Amino acid sequence: MPRPSLLDCLVILILAASLGLLLAMSLDGRSGDTALVMAEDTIVKRINLSRAGEYTVSGPLGESLLEVSNGRIRFADAPCPDRICLRRGWLSQHGDSATCIPNRVHIRLEAEENGYDSINF
Amino acid sequence: MVRLAATVLVAGLLSACQPDEEAERQQAHFHAMGTRIDLTLIEGPLSTESATRLIESHFEVHEQRWDGWGGGELGRLNQRLANDGQANVPASLRDGIEQALLLGQQSEGLFHPGIGALVETWSFHRQPRKAGPPPSEESLHGLLESLPPVSALQLDSGLLRGPGQGFRLDLGGFAKGLSLDRLHENLDAAGLEHGIINAGGDLLALGRAGGDSVDARAWRIGILDPRGDGVLAGVTVTDGECVMTSGDYERTFEHDGEAYHHILDPRTGHPADASASVTVISTECARADAAATALFVAGPGAWPELAAQMEVDTVMLVTPDGQVELSPAMEARIEFDQRQPDVTVKALP
Amino acid sequence: MVGLAALAVIIHVLETAIPSPVPGLRPGLANVITLVVLFRYGLAMAAWVSLLRVVGGSLLIGTFLAPAFLLSLVGALAVLLSLAVVRPLLRLGLSPIGSGALASVAHVGGQLLIVRLLLIPHDGLWLLAPWLMIAALPLGIFTGMIASETLKQLETTPKGGRTASHATD
Numbered sequence: 001m002p003r004p005s006l007l008d009c010l011v012i013l014i015l016a017a018s019l020g021l022l023l024a025m026s027l028d029g030r031s032g033d034t035a036l037v038m039a040e041d042t043i044v045k046r047i048n049l050s051r052a053g054e055y056t057v058s059g060p061l062g063e064s065l066l067e068v069s070n071g072r073i074r075f076a077d078a079p080c081p082d083r084i085c086l087r088r089g090w091l092s093q094h095g096d097s098a099t100c101i102p103n104r105v106h107i108r109l110e111a112e113e114n115g116y117d118s119i120n121f
Numbered sequence: 122m123v124r125l126a127a128t129v130l131v132a133g134l135l136s137a138c139q140p141d142e143e144a145e146r147q148q149a150h151f152h153a154m155g156t157r158i159d160l161t162l163i164e165g166p167l168s169t170e171s172a173t174r175l176i177e178s179h180f181e182v183h184e185q186r187w188d189g190w191g192g193g194e195l196g197r198l199n200q201r202l203a204n205d206g207q208a209n210v211p212a213s214l215r216d217g218i219e220q221a222l223l224l225g226q227q228s229e230g231l232f233h234p235g236i237g238a239l240v241e242t243w244s245f246h247r248q249p250r251k252a253g254p255p256p257s258e259e260s261l262h263g264l265l266e267s268l269p270p271v272s273a274l275q276l277d278s279g280l281l282r283g284p285g286q287g288f289r290l291d292l293g294g295f296a297k298g299l300s301l302d303r304l305h306e307n308l309d310a311a312g313l314e315h316g317i318i319n320a321g322g323d324l325l326a327l328g329r330a331g332g333d334s335v336d337a338r339a340w341r342i343g344i345l346d347p348r349g350d351g352v353l354a355g356v357t358v359t360d361g362e363c364v365m366t367s368g369d370y371e372r373t374f375e376h377d378g379e380a381y382h383h384i385l386d387p388r389t390g391h392p393a394d395a396s397a398s399v400t401v402i403s404t405e406c407a408r409a410d411a412a413a414t415a416l417f418v419a420g421p422g423a424w425p426e427l428a429a430q431m432e433v434d435t436v437m438l439v440t441p442d443g444q445v446e447l448s449p450a451m452e453a454r455i456e457f458d459q460r461q462p463d464v465t466v467k468a469l470p
Numbered sequence: 471m472v473g474l475a476a477l478a479v480i481i482h483v484l485e486t487a488i489p490s491p492v493p494g495l496r497p498g499l500a501n502v503i504t505l506v507v508l509f510r511y512g513l514a515m516a517a518w519v520s521l522l523r524v525v526g527g528s529l530l531i532g533t534f535l536a537p538a539f540l541l542s543l544v545g546a547l548a549v550l551l552s553l554a555v556v557r558p559l560l561r562l563g564l565s566p567i568g569s570g571a572l573a574s575v576a577h578v579g580g581q582l583l584i585v586r587l588l589l590i591p592h593d594g595l596w597l598l599a600p601w602l603m604i605a606a607l608p609l610g611i612f613t614g615m616i617a618s619e620t621l622k623q624l625e626t627t628p629k630g631g632r633t634a635s636h637a638t639d
Contacts, residue, residue: 002618004611007559008568015575015607023600040249040372042321043157060249101375104249108351116343116355117330118161120364120400121322121371 035073035091037066038106049073049109059103066107079103145332149173153180154187154297155248156321163332166312175311176318179304186213187296189237189289190246198281199237199289207282215279220407221295225271227431228415233387235274237289239264245372245383246291254376261390268387294367294384298410301325301363305406323365325406326358343458347398348443352458356402356451363406367413368398369441386418394441395420401428402435402451409433421446429469475522478503482527482542500527501549501573501610505566505617510624513550513557520546537589541581548580549573566621570614571607578606 004012037045039057047055052069054076062079072092075085080102088098097108110119147169149160158180162169185193194214201208210218221234240246242256242264269284292299297320304318305325315328317340324342331337339357346353347368358364369392372383386393399417403409412433416424421440428436428448436448437455444463447455452466481500500523508516524546528539552572556564582599 002565002567002615002622004567005563005565007562007564008571008614011556011559011564011568012571012607012611015571019575019600019604019607023604026597026600042152042155042248043159060252104374110351115341116352117340118159118317118319118324118326119322119343119345119352120319120324120366121345121347121368 033071034110035066035068036108036110038108040104047073057105059100059105061103064100064103064105073107073109074098075100075105075107078105146330151177151180153177154184154300154320158321159317159319161317161319162313163315163328165314165332167308172308172311172313172316175307175313176304179307180300180320183296183300183303187217187292187300189291189293190241195290195292202281202283202288202290203286206285206288207280209279210276210281215276217292217296217299217407218281218290219276220299221290221292221411222271222274222276224295224408224411224415224431225274228271228411228427229430230271230387231418231427232294232411232415233268233271234290234292234295235268235271235283235288236385236387237291238287239268239385239387239390240291240293240383241289243381243383243385245293245385248372250372250374252374255379255381256390265388265390294414295407295411297321297323298363298365298405298407301406305361322371323363323406323410325363326360328360344400344437346443346460347439348441349460353439353445353460353462354437354455354457356455358402361404362402363404363409364400364402365406365409365413366398366400367417369394369396369417370398384414384417388418393418393420395422397439397441397443399424399439400437400451401433403433412436425467425469434469474503474507475519475526478519478523479526479530482523483530499609499613501570501577502613502617502620504546504549504553505570505573505614506620506624508553508569509560509566509617509621513554516553517550520550540588541584544584545577545581548576548583551580552576565614566617567611567614570612570617571610574606574610574613575603577610578603 033049035047035049036043037047037057039059044057045055047066047068049068049071055066055068056063057066064075064079065077067074067076072090074090075088075098078085078100080100085098085100091098091107091109093109097106099106145164147162147164149162151158158176160173160176162172185191187193187195189195189199194211198208198210198214218234225232225234242260244251244253267284267287274281301318301320308327313327315332317327318325326340326342329337330340339359342356342358342364343352344354344356344364344366345351347370356364367384369382369384374381382392384393385391396417399413401409401413401416408431412428412431415431416427416436416438419427421438424436424438424446425448428434434448434450437451438446440446444465446465446467448469449466478500481503485499503523504516504520507519524539524542525534528534528542533539553569556569556572582595582602586595
């Protein structure tokens with residue numbers, strides 16, 4: 001069984017640390033995913049999902065609460081009676097969306113680098 | 122040395138991970154015309170800061186001017202029309218209203234600038250819409266009875282005659298496009314050469330992505346799927362083209378489990394239900410805007426003929442069940458993104 | 471020398487049977503030979519052998535000048551580049567194990583880069599990239615240990631002329 005030298009261990013350690021850093025960056029940054037938040041048909045917010053946080057959006061029924069963590073977003077609370085949007089759970093993939101129809105709040109995930117310069121709708 | 126090697130290696134990999142930045146691209150946004158305006162600008166003879174200010178004040182003026190229920194020119198004109206049945210159209214509105222009436226005639230009334238009272242009955246004139254039930258059949262019937270054909274609406278040396286009291290203009294399906302056309306002229310004159318002005322999804326593209334650099338390319342626009350998540354299709358647009366979409370997912374409300382949206386069929390008084398969305402590309406934004414509205418109302422069977430009449434040739438219609446109909450000119454430049462829908466190409470007469 | 475290259479070609483061909491999450495992306499077991507040649511005959515010879523392996527291997531599999539060939543080539547070049555960078559450390563005690571770890575990560579990194587640029591132009595690949603490179607690290611240590619062991623066996627044979635297969639008799 002060959003034994004690694006001190007320098008080997010150093011090289012491997014540095015490699016492991018760099019790769020760990022790379023992994024953390026890819027998990028954290030999620031290559032800059034953005035959640036588009038619309039109230040009525042108006043885009044009211046663009047939330048960068050790389051930072052955890054809570055956001056409120058106002059609609060006709062009151063305030064919908066959005067929660068962001070680990071590159072994902074969900075409705076954490078909503079003033080709508082059926083709360084379907086809460087059951088939708090976490091959104092994490094590009095194009096995922098959830099809508100609170102009674103409160104007119106819509107969230108949709110888009111990638112900044114989806115190859116389009118602008119989005120038409 | 123090891124540290125250096127590892128750093129170089131990781132740095133190389135990391136830099137490869139970054140999306141290609143087009144360095145000089147600037148983003149800005151503000152709210153106007155009841156929507157969010159997103160700007161993507163490239164510095165040219167006109168600085169992006171000056172361009173942003175110019176665009177912002179432009180939309181402020183036009184928001185005021187074309188609001189049929191506000192204190193601006195169209196609001197005051199509507200007030201006089203509603204009270205007196207006729208009114209003198211101020212100079213600032215004249216060209217726009219004439220163009221809207223002409224497009225209304227070309228659309229055979231499916232884009233109808235005279236449906237202000239109808240829009241108001243549905244409470245679509247205010248954003249957000251005041252909660253409440255849709256209007257009754259009787260009230261809609263009465264309003265349709267009194268709605269004149271577009272051809273009956275004419276500017277007679279600046280005087281617009283309505284059919285009687287209560288008549289109002291609504292340029293909702295047109296004002297955004299018109300504002301973009303006027304903005305285009307202003308920006309040309311001021312010296313903004315490259316950028317995208319996206320007004321709540323409807324946009325005007327100027328110049329090219331990357332500006333005057335050697336690796337500049339045409340702007341790429343993603344068109345959202347009205348019946349799914351994310352982008353349905355992508356198109357590249359050339360200098361001065363507008364991409365305008367009318368969709369049944371905009372300004373919607375629900376009552377007793379029934380969903381309603383804001384694009385009204387002037388023939389029935391109800392939200393048009395033949396299409397999910399219509400996208401029109403043209404260098405005339407106002408024309409594209411009005412055509413998107415009219416073709417949406419026309420629906421799958423009738424749109425090609427109406428598109429020819431309205432002089433637009435690049436059209437996509439998505440049906441309520443998610444099928445796609447394209448004009449030949451649109452087919453030539455569109456690429457589907459996440460799903461490959463059922464596509465029918467329909468020649469324009 | 472020719473024998474080592476031939477052995478490398480065989481490993482290269484066998485390796486294509488291992489399934490990979492990204493088509494054409496290989497763990498780089500043939501790096502064992504590259505490491506052995508590097509430590510016994512130097513970098514120039516290692517370069518010759520690995521390029522010979524890439525060309526010979528793809529001719530055998532029938533992927534010469536196909537995307538898989540390009541991937542092997544880029545992988546081999548990335549390995550050589552990384553080894554060239556740490557060459558000054560060899561005299562200071564860097565063994566095939568540390569070199570193998572670095573080479574393996576460089577191998578996968580280089581291949582991912584070319585996959586992203588030419589074959590799968592989608593940034594979703596970068597979500598996969600750290601995992602693949604992390605998996606490459608122990609694999610590289612493993613190839614390094616095999617190389618180290620092989621070198622120890624070769625110590626008993628005089629340099630030059632003899633091939634690996636004879637040496638391990």
